[in-house]
Amino acid sequence: MGARNKSKTLLILVAILVLAYLAWRYLGGGGGAALQAESPDLIINRVWVDSQPERYTDKVNAFLMVDYARLGIFQEASAYVGRFELFEYRRKGGEADLQFPQDGRAAKLAYAVSECNELRPYDLCLDLQSNPWGGPTRYYGMREQDDEGESLQALRHVMEHRLHPAD
Numbered sequence: 001m002g003a004r005n006k007s008k009t010l011l012i013l014v015a016i017l018v019l020a021y022l023a024w025r026y027l028g029g030g031g032g033a034a035l036q037a038e039s040p041d042l043i044i045n046r047v048w049v050d051s052q053p054e055r056y057t058d059k060v061n062a063f064l065m066v067d068y069a070r071l072g073i074f075q076e077a078s079a080y081v082g083r084f085e086l087f088e089y090r091r092k093g094g095e096a097d098l099q100f101p102q103d104g105r106a107a108k109l110a111y112a113v114s115e116c117n118e119l120r121p122y123d124l125c126l127d128l129q130s131n132p133w134g135g136p137t138r139y140y141g142m143r144e145q146d147d148e149g150e151s152l153q154a155l156r157h158v159m160e161h162r163l164h165p166a167d
Contacts (some may be wrong), residue, residue: 036115040094043113048126048139052119056080061135063126065089065096072098074133085133093106098132107132116140 027054043065050061056079075084088099089109096109109132116125122140131137 015072034065037140038115040111040113042124042141042143043096043111043126044091046141048141049122050136050139053078061139062133063139065091074131074135076135100132 044067046064048063051058053060058080059076059081062075063073063078070089072089073084074087075082077083085100085102088101089096091097094111097109098107098109099105100107109131112127114125114127115123117123118125119140121142123143124141126139126141128137128139142159
């Protein structure tokens with residue numbers, strides 16, 4: 001085999017590898033790795049979870065930040081037991097300054113939202129640089145949240161009445 005044939009064969013192999021890699025990425029390969037960066041604003045008014053429970057005793061971590069009260073919550077719970085902590089926040093881009101009223105602790109939260117297909121039916125990933133509450137650094141959410149949207153409206157109503165009770 002001459003040098004010209006070896007070059008041609010090598011070029012064909014490289015082309016096949018590139019096409020295989022592109023097809024793998026396009027079809028969702030990579031174990032659900034992030035596909036596309038999304039707006040950091042998607043963190044707001046969206047329920048984020050770290051897993052889907054299979055049994056009532058499975059604990060799930062949840063995260064939520066609501067814009068109308070600038071409050072958020074970290075929660076870890078099963079059907080039988082749970083713990084949570086509320087925080088106040090100020091957000092700018094992909095960062096938020098958190099204040100935990102219970103103990104006066106402050107923390108900085110750096111995060112990124114991306115499209116992902118790691119845990120169906122969720123299609124968004126929230127990656128925290130570190131979790132100031134000690135929980136996971138990856139959460140999953142849904143771009144379209146019909147049912148959660150109603151839940152957020154109900155939560156907003158309750159919070160507004162607690163923050164501004166009738167005289």
